[in-house]
Every structure is written in structure tokens, then in C-alpha cells.
Amino acid sequence: MGTQAxxxxxxxxxxxGSVVANKDVCLTVNRGEILSILGENGSGKTTLMNMISGIxxxxxxxxxxxxxxxxxxxxxxxxxxxxxxxxxxxxxxDVFSAAxxxxxxxxxxxxxxxxxxxxxIKKISEQYGFEIDPNKKIYEMSVSEKQTVEIIKxxxxxxxxxxxxxxxxxxxxxxxxxxxxxxxxxxxxxxxxIIITHKLHEVLSLSDKVAVLxxxxxxxxxxxxxxxxxxxTEMMVGKKVDLNISRSKPESxxxxxxxxxxxxINREGVKLLDDVTFTARSGEILGIAGIAGSGxxxxxxxxxxxxxxxxxNILYHDPKTGKIDNLRDKTPMQIRDLGVRxxxxxxxxxxxxxxxxxxIIDNMMLRSYRKGKSIFLQRKQPKDLAKKxxxxxxxxxxxxxxxxxxxxxxxxxxxxxxxxxxxxxxxLMAAYPVRGLDINSSYLIxxxxxxxxxNGVAVIFVGEDLDVLLELCDRIVVxxxxxxxxxxxxxxxTKEEIGLLMTKNCGGETNEH
Amino acid sequence: xxxxxxxxxxxxxxIAKRDALPFWLSWLIRILxxxxxxxxxxxxxxxxTGENPINVYATMIDGAIGTERRIWxxxxxxxxxxxxxxxxxxxxxMKFWNIGAEGQVLVxxxxxAACMILFGDKLSPVILYPLMIVTSILAGAIWGFIPAFFKxxxxxxxxxxxxxxxxxxxxxxxxxxxKWSVPKGSGQIGVINASTQAGWxxxxxxxxxxxxxxxxxxxxxGMYIYLKYNKHGYExxxxxxSENTARYVGIxxxxxxxxxxxxxxxxCGIAGLLxxxxxxxxxxxxxxxxxxxxxxxxxxxxxxNPIYMVLTSFLIVFLQKGAIEISTIYGLNDxxxxxxxxxxxxxxxxxxxxxxxxxxxxxxxxxxNK
Numbered sequence: 001m002g003t004q005a006x007x008x009x010x011x012x013x014x015x016x017g018s019v020v021a022n023k024d025v026c027l028t029v030n031r032g033e034i035l036s037i038l039g040e041n042g043s044g045k046t047t048l049m050n051m052i053s054g055i056x057x058x059x060x061x062x063x064x065x066x067x068x069x070x071x072x073x074x075x076x077x078x079x080x081x082x083x084x085x086x087x088x089x090x091x092x093x094d095v096f097s098a099a100x101x102x103x104x105x106x107x108x109x110x111x112x113x114x115x116x117x118x119x120x121i122k123k124i125s126e127q128y129g130f131e132i133d134p135n136k137k138i139y140e141m142s143v144s145e146k147q148t149v150e151i152i153k154x155x156x157x158x159x160x161x162x163x164x165x166x167x168x169x170x171x172x173x174x175x176x177x178x179x180x181x182x183x184x185x186x187x188x189x190x191x192x193x194i195i196i197t198h199k200l201h202e203v204l205s206l207s208d209k210v211a212v213l214x215x216x217x218x219x220x221x222x223x224x225x226x227x228x229x230x231x232x233t234e235m236m237v238g239k240k241v242d243l244n245i246s247r248s249k250p251e252s253x254x255x256x257x258x259x260x261x262x263x264x265i266n267r268e269g270v271k272l273l274d275d276v277t278f279t280a281r282s283g284e285i286l287g288i289a290g291i292a293g294s295g296x297x298x299x300x301x302x303x304x305x306x307x308x309x310x311x312x313n314i315l316y317h318d319p320k321t322g323k324i325d326n327l328r329d330k331t332p333m334q335i336r337d338l339g340v341r342x343x344x345x346x347x348x349x350x351x352x353x354x355x356x357x358x359x360i361i362d363n364m365m366l367r368s369y370r371k372g373k374s375i376f377l378q379r380k381q382p383k384d385l386a387k388k389x390x391x392x393x394x395x396x397x398x399x400x401x402x403x404x405x406x407x408x409x410x411x412x413x414x415x416x417x418x419x420x421x422x423x424x425x426x427x428l429m430a431a432y433p434v435r436g437l438d439i440n441s442s443y444l445i446x447x448x449x450x451x452x453x454x455n456g457v458a459v460i461f462v463g464e465d466l467d468v469l470l471e472l473c474d475r476i477v478v479x480x481x482x483x484x485x486x487x488x489x490x491x492x493x494t495k496e497e498i499g500l501l502m503t504k505n506c507g508g509e510t511n512e513h
Numbered sequence: 514x515x516x517x518x519x520x521x522x523x524x525x526x527x528i529a530k531r532d533a534l535p536f537w538l539s540w541l542i543r544i545l546x547x548x549x550x551x552x553x554x555x556x557x558x559x560x561x562t563g564e565n566p567i568n569v570y571a572t573m574i575d576g577a578i579g580t581e582r583r584i585w586x587x588x589x590x591x592x593x594x595x596x597x598x599x600x601x602x603x604x605x606x607m608k609f610w611n612i613g614a615e616g617q618v619l620v621x622x623x624x625x626a627a628c629m630i631l632f633g634d635k636l637s638p639v640i641l642y643p644l645m646i647v648t649s650i651l652a653g654a655i656w657g658f659i660p661a662f663f664k665x666x667x668x669x670x671x672x673x674x675x676x677x678x679x680x681x682x683x684x685x686x687x688x689x690x691x692k693w694s695v696p697k698g699s700g701q702i703g704v705i706n707a708s709t710q711a712g713w714x715x716x717x718x719x720x721x722x723x724x725x726x727x728x729x730x731x732x733x734x735g736m737y738i739y740l741k742y743n744k745h746g747y748e749x750x751x752x753x754x755s756e757n758t759a760r761y762v763g764i765x766x767x768x769x770x771x772x773x774x775x776x777x778x779x780x781c782g783i784a785g786l787l788x789x790x791x792x793x794x795x796x797x798x799x800x801x802x803x804x805x806x807x808x809x810x811x812x813x814x815x816x817x818n819p820i821y822m823v824l825t826s827f828l829i830v831f832l833q834k835g836a837i838e839i840s841t842i843y844g845l846n847d848x849x850x851x852x853x854x855x856x857x858x859x860x861x862x863x864x865x866x867x868x869x870x871x872x873x874x875x876x877x878x879x880x881x882n883k
Binding site for chain 2: 015016017057059304305306331332333336344346348350351352353354355356357358362365366367369370375376377
């Protein structure tokens, strides 16, 4: 029994239409072991885990738990086999407390007995080193606390096979370290843990074994201590990849966009941006670092004219005339009419930057359809632009008439970035432009941003991966709870330094209120 | 571990998403669904009435296209339903749930009737016709604009708003049918200007309906071009697909909502004009006859394509006409025809499921076991 695998997958295959999400995947996880599943986005990691947790059903293949073949038809079945999944997007009821969320949906004696379960939650927390207040409401919690609730939720249900889908994506480096120590403690307690990730250094520091998927195919499993970053990358991508980003020295920089003391308050009276000031210069990449949801979106939308400001000014220095325009309280149309060539690659690509159901040509038209006096649409130019982008950026698509939602994440982003760059901007803002992209596409985007910088564009880059920010940007400002908590030189700063700034304003204190 | 003892089977079937189907195959599925619907209807007919289903279908076809008069009436009804469908299409394409077409048609019709009654024998046709056209379009447009304005300004729920506007329209029509009733107090207006035919749309080609059909044909082509090639049409699509994207590229979403509903209401006004002045020559609370709601189905089934809407409105009107004939001939009440129509539409809408999804059955597990 000791060597028996906790969970074993044999030849699991799943297809969606003609897309093969998983092909003949075999995996084994033993008790007391952490397995990383490594793969680029779209390589089928999440699909595979969804089949173990009962959300999808495999087309072929078998799943064994403790050596017995099982059929998992629903999340309830998975729960009966003591499999617990912590999803990337939390599934919690905001207005309920931690304890209420944890016992939600349970039958039997635990039902509605919040007091008793609070005891049990405390016990679990102590055992593994969580810090949680069972009576705190979810909406008052930070992201990492919410994640803790999710983990306790599955432990409370007795899970001994845990699956975590990209758990560190939303955490600061410090929070991630804390999570890892909890996971190690669980491993030592004999639980089987599967963690999905695409961050190599996490894989190397945390897991015992690594299974690599590439385009739905199972490439192999290696023992962590026998491998290194370059071998794993090669397994993941299928060829050797140069992991360095070239960074040129900024030349002839000039102030281009001055953000001065801007604040904005939402309907509930919460300050989303609080006295934010910084300057973006031409020929430079300005990085914006921060925990997701610290005001990055509002900041970029304020500049783009999509967010109403309560205070402050946004001053644009026209490179040709030297004239200074205030962009505050202007609509995107008015900003364009001023002659400000501002391009914006928003975080939500298909919900904001593009229209998923429209084809590439019509999406090109989003920026240009107003041109001309005719009441009819002019499809010639957008068509040429679409063809050019498909060719230059190697967009994988059947043709220019394919709805963009059918494209993979990387290709969607190429279409969007391509369109925004085609407008020959003077300011280019990009929010998480490589999120969800494979390594090759990511580097293509970095190169495009660098190219823009060398052309004298003021580039504002909102990123989440600190390693990338430090390698790509010239300067980095750190935003925390809507406030600028610091500005550093990207050439000299360290990750830890930025990590501390990311939690400066909220840090331990926000946990209090 | 009580689960282990129980033998757990793989489910008999599960549902998976399909690839984009080739054009012909998706239409084959749709046609098969109509065939399946007819078989189901036949079964229901036999069980409920004991009639021979072949005869019943023959009656149905006869009811729809049996005589020249019926054919004209069929096309007239298609034209009217299509007209209202064209009206609601831009709104629905914008994801503005305009279920108030019924009321917008009614006020358009009322404006027409008012012109005919009040000025029928006072104004020369040269003034009367333009007056009727302008007032009916205006009335419909205003009725459509009010909910759009509130939606744009205060983000009210357009579904409830447009629905309520229907009741207001019905009550206003009730009020005027009493006020103008002939004979006084009967609550019915009767045929307006029966002797002079003032304000009646002219017969062309010997048919009273041809003019309506032609007008709607022009509207259909116009709407197709508007939605596909016009800049407004493009803005409507963008707003409908994603309001955020629309804001992002600087489209004034409020303006688009109000402008589109003005158009939607205006075309409903035209439908009211055609109904009152072109066919009924009177107005009742029931002039729109539920078309405002049926039109929504026509529009969605055709995926907002005005050309396909010709087909879907044909299908629905054909079924309605046929079903009414069945009810009369076999002495069944109206409800039976509704049952038949309901079954058929259920199958047609259901076919979309099979166009998008496929059902996979359990495979034999031999060979999978070691």
C-alpha cells in the first residue's frame, strides 16, 4: 500500500470539437508528494485537472485512485474520492463569512452549525499553519486570504488529493512563499498535491516531480532535483528558447505624459486611485507593478478617457508642437480629436480590446471605421491591415474572416497589439499583455514593446511577473491599494524590494479592516 | 468507502461541443428538425383527435395556400410580421430587449387612424398621405425612444419598461376606439372612410396587399444594408457584442441606444400604418395581433439577418395559417392550432442545440481493461 499511487491517470484523452485538449496523458501522484504540472497556456493543464475534479468527462482513458479504477462524473463524485480542487478563479460567496463559505453545500451534521465548524476550521488552520478568521466576510478579505478559505474548504471536506490551479498568479512573492510552506506541511502530512503552474522557479523550488504537457500531449515526468530551467523549457516549448529580453538604453527621452495627483472614487466611496503621480517619458518603458486589482486598470482607463476622475490632471506633451493638453474629463473621441495618438492594449482582450464574435477585419475596423465622410463602411483598408498583421506577427488563423474568439490566446493578443501599434502611437499602454501567452508569443510581444520604445514611444507596461518587469522596463512604479508606493530603477532594483512596495500601504494592516 | 463497493458506470452519454459545422450540414439538421416536428405533430394529432395525419397536413397546406385569396393573405401576413421583425432586429442586435414592438405598432396605427378619421374628408390626399406617414412614424419612434432615453440616462430595465409601454398603448387605443366608435358607444370603430376610402393605401396590380408587400421588401433590403454596410450598423453590432469595447473605441453608447430605438420604433410605426391604412382600415386593441412578440422569435431564429428573416417569418405565418384551418375544418378549437405551432417551433429552436453540440455515447470498454 505504501507505494500505491494516490491517483493515477492512464491514457486520458479529451477533445473539444476538433481541438485535442489532452491526448493520452498518463500521470501518477503518490501520497506525500507534490507534483507540478508544467505547460504553456493552452497545453491542456486545466482541462486535465477538470477531468479529475469532475467538471469535464474524458473521452477515453482511465482514472485510478488507490489502485482502483473510478469514474468521476461530477464534482460530487470527485469529492467522494477526496479530491479537492482550488480553482484559479475563486468560487466564494462574497457576503458570507469564511466559515459559512466553508460549510456551504455540506449535508449532515455540519449543516448550518457555524460554531462547531469554526472550531474545526481553527484546528485545520493550526495543523497546517493558516492564518484565518472564520467570521470574516469574504468581501473584506485580500486575495491571499480568499485563497486560504478555498484551501480550507477542500481540507474541511476531507480532501487528501489537492489540486491547485495557478495558485500564485495573484500572490505577491512573500505570500507565495507562505503558501509554499503550507503546501510542504500538507505534503509531509501525507497528502498528494498537484499544482498547475507555468512559473519555472516555483516548480523547481516546490515540487518533487514535474509532469510536462505540450499542446495537449504528455511529454514526460521528471524528478525535480534532476532537472533545471532550460531542460524544462525545452520540454515545454519543444525547442531551445533564449530566455533573455534585450533592453536598450533609452535615448533622447522627453516627458510625454504627466499624471498628476489623480484620484478616483467608486460608487461605494472606495478610493480606487489615491493621489497618483508619475511621468511617462518617450523612448522608455515604464513598468507598473502591483498586486492584481490595486488600481492598475483604473489608472490606465483614466488615461484612456474611460474612467471619471475626482481629482488631478493628466497632461500630454505633444511631441511635434510641444503643446500641453489636459486629458482629464475627455472622452476617447475627444482625446483622439486633440491629435493624441494613444494606444491601449487592455487587460480584458475579448471583452474590451476586441469583439470576440467579429472577424479580424471587423476588429481592425474598430479603430478606423469612422474615417471618411461616407455613411458606409470602408473595408478595404482594414482588410489590408488584417493581412499585414497576420503576416508580420505570424498570427495562426484560417483566414482574416475568422471570428477572433476562435483564435488561441496568443493569436488574439497579436491581433490586438498589432492593431494598436498600427496606429503609430506616441503613448502605448499595455495591461498584462503576455498573460496567458506561450513563451514564444510572450517574447514576440516583448520585442514589439521594445521596438516601440526604440521608436520613441512612451510605453506603459502593467505586468505581474516581477522577473519580466525587471528585465524589460527602464523604470518601475509600484502601485498598492490605489497609491503609488514607490518608484525604482529597473536596472538596479530587486524583486524583494518591489514585493515589499507592493504591500506597503495595505501590508499587514489591510487584514485588520 | 461505500462508493467502491457500488459498481460505478460511465454515464451512458455525455454532451460535447461541436466544431463549426459546414453550412449545408447545419441546414440539414434544421430541415430534419422540421421533419421530426411534423412527425411529432402527426402523432399528437392522431392521439388527440383520431384524424388521419396526412389529411391534417393536406388541410394545413390548403389553409395556407389553397386559394389565390389565401396566398395573398399569406404573403400579406408574412410582410406584416417581417416588417415588425425588421423593426425589432436592430434593437435586439444591440442586446436591447425591446419587447414593446406591440405597443409601438399600435401607436403608429392609432396615429394613422386618427389622421384618417379626423382629416379623411377635409384634406386632399396629397397632404393626407404624407401626414399619415409622418405621424405614424413619429408616434412609433417616440414610443420606442422613451424607454431608450430612460435606459441611457438612468439605466432602467428596458424589458419591463417596453412591456409596460405596451399596456399604455393598448389602453390609449381602447380610449379612442370608444371616443370614435361607430355607432357611438359600440366600442368599435368599424371600417374607416368605407365610402370615400380616404387614406386607404391604393390597390396596385389589382391587389390591395401588393403595396404593403413591396414596401416591406424595400425595408428588408434597406435593413440588410444598414446593418451590414452602414457605420451605424457596425456600431450597433459593437454595442451589442460588448459595451466595454464600444466605450473603449469611443462609441457613445447612450447615443447609439437612443438612435437605434428611434429607428426601431419608427419602423414599428410604419407597420402600424400598413396595418391600419393598407389592410384593416380600422383599429382595435388587437391590431398588432401579437406580432410584436412573434417578431422577436423571427428575428432570433434568423440570427438577425433580414434575408433569413423572410424565411423564418414565412415558416411561422405558414404554420399559423395552416393550424387555424385545421382547427376550423375539424371543429377543433384555436388551442389545437397553438399546440401544433408550439411543437414545431420547439423542434426548430431545439435543432440549434444539435447544431452546436454533439452527444457522445458510452464506448465499449473492452480493450481498455488490462
